[in-house]
Every structure is written in C-alpha cells, then in structure tokens.
Amino acid sequence: MSLFLRLLFRNRLAGFGAVVLGVIVLLALLTPLLPLHPPNETSTANRYLRPLSDGHLLGTDHLGRDLLSRLLWGTRLSLAVGFAAALIAGLAGAAIGVMAGYFGGRTDNVTMRGIDMLMAFPYILLALAIVAVLGPGLLNALIAVAVVNIPFFARNIRGVTVGIAHREFIDAARLAGMGHARILLTEVVPNIVPVVVIAMSTTIGWMILETAGLSFLGLGSQPPQADLGSMLGEARSALITAPHTSIVPGVMILLIVMSVNLLGDGIRDALDPRLRSGALARPMAATRVDRREVPPAKGEALLDIDALETQFQVGKRVYKAVNKVSLDLKPGECLGLIGESGSGKSVTALSVMGLVASPPGVITGGAVRLDGQDLIGAPYEVLRALRGRRVAYIFQDPLSTLHPLYRIGDQLIEAIRVHEPVSQAEAHKRAVKLLEDVQIPNAAGRVSAFPHELSGGMRQRVGIAMALANDPDIIIADEPTTALDVTVQAQILALLDELRQRRGLAILFITHDFGVVGQLCDRVAVMYGGRIVETGPTRAVLDAPAHPYTRRLIACVPELGAGRRILAAIPGLPPAVDQLPEGCAFAPRCDKAQASCKTGEIDLTGTTRKVRCLFPEVAP
Amino acid sequence: MTLALKTTDLAKTFDIGKRLIGPPRAQVHAVHPVSLEVAQGETLGIVGESGCGKSTLARMLVGLEPPSAGQIEIEGRALDRADPAAFGRLIQYVFQHPVSSLNPRKTIRQIMETPLRRLHGMRGAALDARIAELFDAVNLRPEFLDRYPHEFSGGQAQRIGIARALAASPRILILDEPVSALDVSVQAQVLNLLARLKDEFNLTYLFISHDLAVVEAVSDRIAVLYFGSVVETGPAERVFAAPRHPYTRLLADSAPVVGKPLGGAGHGELPDPLNPPPGCTFASRCPRASDQCRGAVPELRRMTGDQFAACYHPLDP
Numbered sequence: 001m002s003l004f005l006r007l008l009f010r011n012r013l014a015g016f017g018a019v020v021l022g023v024i025v026l027l028a029l030l031t032p033l034l035p036l037h038p039p040n041e042t043s044t045a046n047r048y049l050r051p052l053s054d055g056h057l058l059g060t061d062h063l064g065r066d067l068l069s070r071l072l073w074g075t076r077l078s079l080a081v082g083f084a085a086a087l088i089a090g091l092a093g094a095a096i097g098v099m100a101g102y103f104g105g106r107t108d109n110v111t112m113r114g115i116d117m118l119m120a121f122p123y124i125l126l127a128l129a130i131v132a133v134l135g136p137g138l139l140n141a142l143i144a145v146a147v148v149n150i151p152f153f154a155r156n157i158r159g160v161t162v163g164i165a166h167r168e169f170i171d172a173a174r175l176a177g178m179g180h181a182r183i184l185l186t187e188v189v190p191n192i193v194p195v196v197v198i199a200m201s202t203t204i205g206w207m208i209l210e211t212a213g214l215s216f217l218g219l220g221s222q223p224p225q226a227d228l229g230s231m232l233g234e235a236r237s238a239l240i241t242a243p244h245t246s247i248v249p250g251v252m253i254l255l256i257v258m259s260v261n262l263l264g265d266g267i268r269d270a271l272d273p274r275l276r277s278g279a280l281a282r283p284m285a286a287t288r289v290d291r292r293e294v295p296p297a298k299g300e301a302l303l304d305i306d307a308l309e310t311q312f313q314v315g316k317r318v319y320k321a322v323n324k325v326s327l328d329l330k331p332g333e334c335l336g337l338i339g340e341s342g343s344g345k346s347v348t349a350l351s352v353m354g355l356v357a358s359p360p361g362v363i364t365g366g367a368v369r370l371d372g373q374d375l376i377g378a379p380y381e382v383l384r385a386l387r388g389r390r391v392a393y394i395f396q397d398p399l400s401t402l403h404p405l406y407r408i409g410d411q412l413i414e415a416i417r418v419h420e421p422v423s424q425a426e427a428h429k430r431a432v433k434l435l436e437d438v439q440i441p442n443a444a445g446r447v448s449a450f451p452h453e454l455s456g457g458m459r460q461r462v463g464i465a466m467a468l469a470n471d472p473d474i475i476i477a478d479e480p481t482t483a484l485d486v487t488v489q490a491q492i493l494a495l496l497d498e499l500r501q502r503r504g505l506a507i508l509f510i511t512h513d514f515g516v517v518g519q520l521c522d523r524v525a526v527m528y529g530g531r532i533v534e535t536g537p538t539r540a541v542l543d544a545p546a547h548p549y550t551r552r553l554i555a556c557v558p559e560l561g562a563g564r565r566i567l568a569a570i571p572g573l574p575p576a577v578d579q580l581p582e583g584c585a586f587a588p589r590c591d592k593a594q595a596s597c598k599t600g601e602i603d604l605t606g607t608t609r610k611v612r613c614l615f616p617e618v619a620p
Numbered sequence: 621m622t623l624a625l626k627t628t629d630l631a632k633t634f635d636i637g638k639r640l641i642g643p644p645r646a647q648v649h650a651v652h653p654v655s656l657e658v659a660q661g662e663t664l665g666i667v668g669e670s671g672c673g674k675s676t677l678a679r680m681l682v683g684l685e686p687p688s689a690g691q692i693e694i695e696g697r698a699l700d701r702a703d704p705a706a707f708g709r710l711i712q713y714v715f716q717h718p719v720s721s722l723n724p725r726k727t728i729r730q731i732m733e734t735p736l737r738r739l740h741g742m743r744g745a746a747l748d749a750r751i752a753e754l755f756d757a758v759n760l761r762p763e764f765l766d767r768y769p770h771e772f773s774g775g776q777a778q779r780i781g782i783a784r785a786l787a788a789s790p791r792i793l794i795l796d797e798p799v800s801a802l803d804v805s806v807q808a809q810v811l812n813l814l815a816r817l818k819d820e821f822n823l824t825y826l827f828i829s830h831d832l833a834v835v836e837a838v839s840d841r842i843a844v845l846y847f848g849s850v851v852e853t854g855p856a857e858r859v860f861a862a863p864r865h866p867y868t869r870l871l872a873d874s875a876p877v878v879g880k881p882l883g884g885a886g887h888g889e890l891p892d893p894l895n896p897p898p899g900c901t902f903a904s905r906c907p908r909a910s911d912q913c914r915g916a917v918p919e920l921r922r923m924t925g926d927q928f929a930a931c932y933h934p935l936d937p
Contacts, residue, residue, distance in 0.1 A: 172721050341803050567808040
C-alpha cells in the first residue's frame with residue numbers, strides 16, 4: 001500500500017489531482033454541516049446577484065437561490081451519482097466479462113454479441129432511450145449511465161480474463177478439485193481486480209459528465225433539486241446577462257473531471273506492473289556509456305572485446321551483468337559462448353553494438369574493437385552504419401523479431417536498402433536470392449508471406465537471411481535454435497555451418513547446450529556470474545574441463561546414448577549479479593573451494609586455454 | 621505386472637472455425653487413436669516435436685481435455701467422466717512453466733492447501749502436518765510457505781509444483797516438459813528429485829519431453845509421437861540406440877552430441893494439419909517411402925521383443 005502511494009505521488013499531476021479531488025470530496029461530505037443557505041430557498045428580490053455580494057459568496061441564480069449552497073449540494077449529488085454509476089457499471093460489466101472470458105465458446109459468443117449490440121448505439125441515444133422508457137429522474141439517469149458503460153467494462157475484463165483462463169494455474173486449480181464457481185472467485189477475480197480498479201478510476205470522470213449531460217437536458221435531477229448538470233441547464237438562458245450562474249457549476253465540473261482523470265491515470269500507472277518498472281521511459285538509441293578509462297588497443301582480431309563491463313543500474317541496486325569479459329573473434333571462426341540464464345552471455349552480445357536497453361543498462365568499462373575501431377562510445381551514426389552491415393544479429397525467437405504486419409520480403413528489402421541505395425526491384429531480387437541461400441523452398445513465392453504463415457524453422461531461416469542481407473563479417477547468434485525442435489535445430493545448425501564456410505563468416509554463438517557447441521564451434525568460452533571462467537578450443541575444454549563449474553555443468557547434461565542413470569546435479573543456485581560474492585562466484589557451490597577462493601580477485605590465467613580458478617581440474 | 625494406466629484408442633479432434641449454429645468449418649486431428657499401457661512403477665517417456673499432440677494427450681489423461689473417442693483406465697477402472705476432481709485423486713499433472721502454474725496472488729500455503737482440502741477434506745493440524753511432510757519431501761524450507769510465487773526461482777517453483785501434485789496422493793504423475801524451462805544445473809536437481817520421489821511414493825510416471833537425452837535418462841520405456849500418432853515404442857535403451865522407424869532415426873541423428881558431426885538434418889516439415897496426407901504422415905520426409913506408404917496408414921506392429929513401430933519398411937536393428 002505504501003508502495004502504491006509512493007508510486008502514485010511520484011507522478012506530480014496525479015498527486016495534484018488527488019489533492020483537488022480530496023478537497024472537493026471533503027467539502028461535499030461536510031456540506032450538511034456548513035453554515036449555508038438552504039439550497040432551494042428562493043428569494044426573487046435577490047435574482048442574479050453577482051459573486052462576492054453580501055451573504056452570497058458566489059451570488060444567486062434566476063430564482064435568487066444561493067449559488068454556493070446549490071453548488072455544494074449539487075456537487076454532492078453529482079459525485080454520488082458518478083461513483084455509484086461507475087460502481088454499478090464496473091461490477092456488472094466485470095461479472096459479464098469474467099463469465100464470458102472464463103467459459104468461452106458459446107457463452108462468450110452470445111454474451112459478447114449482445115454487448116456489441118449495446119455498443120452499436122451512440123451512448124447518448126441509448127441513455128435517452130432508457131430514460132424515455134423509465135421516465136426522467138436522477139435514479140433513472142444513474143441507471144441509464146451505468147447501463148451505457150457496461151459494455152466498456154465487459155469488453156475490457158473479458159479480454160483480461162481470456163488471458164488468465166488459459167494460464168496453467170487455472171488448470172492446476174481444476175486438478176486440485178475446485179469447481180467453476182470457486183475457481184472464478186478465488187483464482188480469476190483476484191487477478192482482475194487491478195484492471196477493474198484501473199478501468200473505473202479512468203471512467204468515473206466520464207460518468208459524471210454523462211450524468212451532468214442528462215440533467216442538463218432535463219432528464220436527470222428534477223427541479224428544485226440541484227445537481228451540476230441541472231444548474232448548468234437552468235443557467236443557460238442567462239448565459240450572456242449573468243454568466244456567473246453558468247461559470248460556477250462549469251468550473252466545478254471541470255475541476256472534478258480533471259482531478260478524477262489525473263488521479264485515474266496515476267492509479268493506472270501505479271497499478272500496471274509494466275508501467276511500474278518504468279517501461280514508459282523510451283530506451284536510448286544506443287547503450288549509455290560511462291567508462292573512466294579505455295584499455296589500450298592490442299591484437300589484430302576482427303572483433304576484440306576487451307575487459308567489457310556492462311551494468312544495470314536500477315534505483316540503488318547495481319547488477320553487474322558483464323564483468324571484465326574479454327573475447328576475440330577471427331575471420332571465419334566460430335566462438336561458442338556458453339552459460340546458464342543470468343550468466344551475462346546475452347548482455348555481452350548486445351553490448352557489442354550498443355543494443356542493451358538504457359536505462360537501465362550502462363557500459364561502465366572496456367572496449368569493443370571492430371578492426372581496431374572502438375565501438376563503445378562511438379557516435380550513434382557510426383553504430384547505425386555498422387549494425388547489420390558488418391555485425392548482424394540472430395535472435396532466439398524469430399516470431400518476435402519479425403514484424404507481424406509486414407511481408408517477410410518487405411522486411412528483407414528494408415534491411416538491404418537501409419545500407420545500400422539499390423532500387424526496389426534490385427532489392428527484391430536480392431531478397432529472393434537470400435531466401436534461396438537459406439534453403440527456403442519456393443523462395444519466390446514465400447517472399448510475400450507474412451511471418452505467421454511460416455513454421456518456426458522457416459521463420460528462423462528468414463531471421464538468418466535478414467542477418468545475411470548486407471553480407472556482414474560477423475554474426476552474433478543469441479540462442480538461435482533454442483525455440484526450435486531438434487530436427488529443425490539440426491537443419492539450422494547445418495545451414496549456419498555451411499554459410500560460415502562458404503562466406504567466411506565469423507560467428508559468436510550463444511547457447512546453453514554443450515552438444516551444439518561441440519558440433520559447431522572452434523573455440524568456447526564458459527560464463528558464470530557475469531565472468532568468463534574458462535575458455536579454449538572446444539574439444540580440449542569439453543574433453544578435459546579445467547574449471548570445476550565447467551566439469552560439473554557438463555556432467556549435469558544428459559547425453560543421448562548414455563542410458564538410464566542418476567545425473568550429477570550442482571546443488572544451490574547461480575548467484576544474483578547484484579550480490580556477487582567476493583572471490584570466485586562459484587565457490588559457494590564448489591566442492592573444491594578453499595578459504596582462498598572466497599577472497600580477492602581471481603585472474604583468468606593461461607595462454608590458448610584460460611581458466612579462472614585457483615585449483616583447476618587440469619593445468620591450463 | 622499390474623497396469624497403472626491403459627488407454628484404448630484415445631483420440632482428440634479439435635473443431636476449427638466454430639460457428640454459432642451448425643457444424644464447424646474444419647476439424648484437426650490433434651491425437652489419432654492412441655493405445656498405451658503403462659505398468660505400475662514404470663516411467664514411460666513420450667517424445668515428439670512441437671505439434672505432435674503430446675500435450676493434448678497429457679491433458680486428456682488428467683481430464684483437462686475431454687477425449688473425442690476412446691477410453692482411459694487407471695488401475696483397471698475405466699475413467700470416462702470429464703471431472704478433473706475424480707481424476708485428481710488418481711492422476712496429477714506437473715506443468716511445464718513452473719512460475720505460471722502458480723497463482724501470483726496466492727501464498728504458497730494457500731496453493732498447497734487447495735488439493736488437500738478439496739480432494740481429501742483435510743483440515744486443521746492434519747493439513748499443516750501434511751504440508752510440512754510434502755515440503756520436506758521436495759527439499760523446500762517451511763518458511764517458503766508464506767511467500768508469493770514471484771519470489772521463487774524456476775527450480776524452486778517447479779519443486780512447489782511437484783509438491784502440489786503430490787498433495788493429491790495420486791498414483792500416476794504426468795510430467796509435461798517439467799525441466800525444459802529450467803537451467804541445466806537446476807534441471808539435474810529436479811530430475812534426481814523426481815527419481816527419488818518415485819520410489820518413495822511408489823508412483824508411475826509419464827514423462828513428456830522434446831529432449832531425447834533427458835527422456836532416455838529417466839525412462840523405462842519410450843513412445844515416439846509424430847503428428848498425433850505413436851510411431852514407435854520400445855525399451856528406453858533400444859529406441860534411440862536401434863531405432864526401427866525412420867522418424868526415430870531422424871530424431872536421434874538430429875540431437876546434438878559432442879563429437880558427432882552435424883547431421884541428420886534432412887529436409888521437410890510437418891504436413892498441414894488441416895489437410896493431412898492419406899498414408900503415413902512421415903512419408904514426405906522419409907527416404908524409404910514407397911507408394912504403399914503414401915496410400916495407407918501403417919499400423920503399430922511388433923518388431924523385435926518389446927519394440928513396436930508403425931512402418932512398412934522398418935530399419936534394420
């Protein structure tokens with residue numbers, strides 16, 4: 001709760017709205033206790049008194065009634081009606097939406113078509129029709145406004161419920177013996193309450209306006225009872241001669257609706273988990289760089305990652321995702337980067353081209369040199385010219401990297417023409433050629449397919465084709481086969497290997513699978529807790545791992561053909577990178593750890609084979 | 621040998637493009653009639669690629685999906701009512717995504733209590749004692765009970781999922797890709813835990829996975845699914861070592877193994893489920909396919925010993 005309030009008031013405007021609304025609600029609650037004139041007491045002698053006149057702070061209306069008193073009583077009524085309407089519409093709409101979304105099928109179809117019909121009428125027409133049937137009166141106006149708004153809630157909540165009803169925990173609840181009613185009440189409803197609250201808080205203002213609108217037309221509150229809409233309606237005839245009679249209720253409506261909306265937006269931002277973590281902040285075009293010193297250039301590798309440090313700075317916490325990682329890649333070489341989730345392998349790859357989202361990512365040290373040119377801190381224009389052109393990426397999930405609304409051919413053509421000023425026809429020809437290169441059957445036909453029309457394996461081929469579009473020197477492949485089936489994985493790996501040999505591509509291949517590394521890569525680097533713990537030629541590392549982590553990780557992985565057995569597990573969990581232990585990050589899980597492992601910095605030692613361990617399994 | 625689970629021609633057909641009135645536009649046969657037998661205390665591994673119907677089969681077995689045809693027998697008694705609670709006491713399910721199988725708005729204690737209360741009517745001290753016992757069995761600390769699911773890592777959440785499934789005191793556990801969302805070092809922990817629990821609680825497992833090596837490491841017998849049909853079954857040590865069905869061979873060759881050259885690739889994809897071929901569904905990808913294969917669907921038949929394959933031209937052992 002305190003977190004909620006803090007988040008709410010972080011948004012200044014929402015805080016302002018909360019204060020204004022708080023004052024108005026307080027005044028409305030206190031109205032019966034305040035020393036006011038009776039709101040309906042007429043005095044024709046005092047018609048149209050101006051504001052600040054004696055005894056009537058805001059003046060009087062056409063019957064000489066005190067405007068301040070009528071304003072406060074009217075506000076009280078308008079607020080009550082608005083809140084009540086929102087509550088009724090919210091509860092009824094949510095109930096309909098939950099039922100339709102949870103049961104689906106025919107229930108959903110019939111209910112939602114009914115709701116659609118309700119939505120097909122212009123809301124004011126529908127409200128007028130309802131009032132015409134029920135007769136004018138504030139209660140009927142309330143019913144009309146509530147009914148008119150039910151579809152909005154029902155549709156909203158149905159959408160959310162459909163998402164929840166297919167989650168695994170609902171299945172689990174059924175298997176635990178819960179009936180539909182109980183599942184709805186205890187499993188589904190708690191998960192949609194925030195959505196209902198958000199929807200209500202952003203629509204109350206709208207409901208107050210609608211009620212005022214009906215009263216303005218004379219269909220809501222009946223004379224002499226005052227609400228904001230009827231006050232406006234009665235003042236309309238004297239708009240020119242006595243404008244204050246319109247301005248006073250008008251300003252009040254403005255204040256209420258504005259403060260409710262500002263507060264509603266704030267509540268939405270504070271409750272929505274996506275907005276809570278600051279997703280509204282747009283990431284910068286390249287990762288922020290904040291490094292003290294630049295390591296001197298050395299070596300002549302094609303790509304030289306030197307003591308790279310990338311951190312995520314979230315509030316006071318600093319996550320050291322990549323900690324002094326050094327890698328190099330020669331032309332035509334395939335380097336495997338292996339590690340568990342959270343080991344920093346993907347962040348290393350993304351840092352190369354400044355693709356780590358900032359905020360919260362910051363590159364705090366090291367250099368990445370492509371043919372001797374430092375990419376860290378390079379101007380965005382330089383990075384943009386190199387991205388895709390010299391260094392291209394292939395990502396894990398091709399469905400989320402391809403734009404769902406564009407044909408794959410158009411996406412390929414765009415990728416080509418970003419870097420080369422060729423004609424549309426020429427680019428199209430090259431796109432077809434690229435699809436043929438990645439062995440997509442019927443490339444000329446498939447070029448105009450949408451991503452969803454292709455299978456997972458075909459989509460990943462398109463992803464590879466896009467990476468190849470500008471004939472890059474380096475491909476960084478981040479778990480490109482993890483989402484694929486084994487037979488498709490084998491096809492994609494064979495394709496990558498063939499492309500590497502034919503085009504002399506250098507590949508940085510990120511994976512968690514030793515089998516894949518063993519088949520594809522010349523050299524391998526193993527990461528743990530944001531650091532490289534071992535690196536060397538693939539066969540040498542896999543046959544005789546030097547770091548205890550590598551040895552035990554390999555032992556964990558079942559290998560086909562080894563038969564039924566108990567696997568060697570590593571107890572414990574990988575460390576959180578915001579709380580890395582001193583010394584070796586693996587020491588708490590390592591059975592060979594000594595006191596010396598838990599202090600100071602342990603260096604990566606060796607020449608072709610390097611290991612970061614004081615007591616390696618084999619001499620590096 | 622007593623049978624824990626037996627299915628007879630269990631099949632599932634989904635309607636595509638439902639209409640308000642009248643028949644659907646098309647039908648997809650997600651699971652073709654499948655007959656399986658699992659002995660008491662056995663682990664049957666089910667492997668197949670995405671879209672082969674392995675999850676639909678699993679969901680039918682626990683009653684989350686009513687079968688279109690066929691029968692399920694558990695320990696000799698037929699179960700055909702689509703009432704998950706009736707299934708729940710006999711057969712339980714461990715989900716693939718550990719965190720999303722736990723309701724984010726409930727504490728672990730509330731999650732653990734549900735099956736005990738609903739299926740076994742436990743209350744009060746007996747309930748607390750049983751939860752403590754289960755948590756101990758899956759190596760979790762009791763103070764976790766008052767936390768919410770998002771506070772747990774994948775491996776811990778999967779232990780909670782296993783403990784919840786065990787709370788129903790089932791005879792059979794369906795494990796649907798229970799470790800594929802976990803890191804390898806944690807994967808081994810969970811697999812070993814499952815092996816220990818099986819002996820401790822005298823359980824029968826159906827272990828579904830796309831990872832051949834994992835399935836081989838934990839199973840007694842393996843069934844290979846392709847496009848909704850069982851194409852091969854046999855003892856775990858034989859199925860991938862000496863496959864008889866060409867698809868099984870393709871799978872085994874595709875699995876990346878250190879030191880083995882890249883291979884097994886081959887071409888082709890799954891047939892269109894809306895328009896399946898008349899004969900063997902693997903024929904379009906199969907190097908041994910003949911006209912016979914394209915004409916009629918091969919039946920599962922005995923090859924050698926306990927190994928069955930649905931193929932007209934099986935590979936030599």
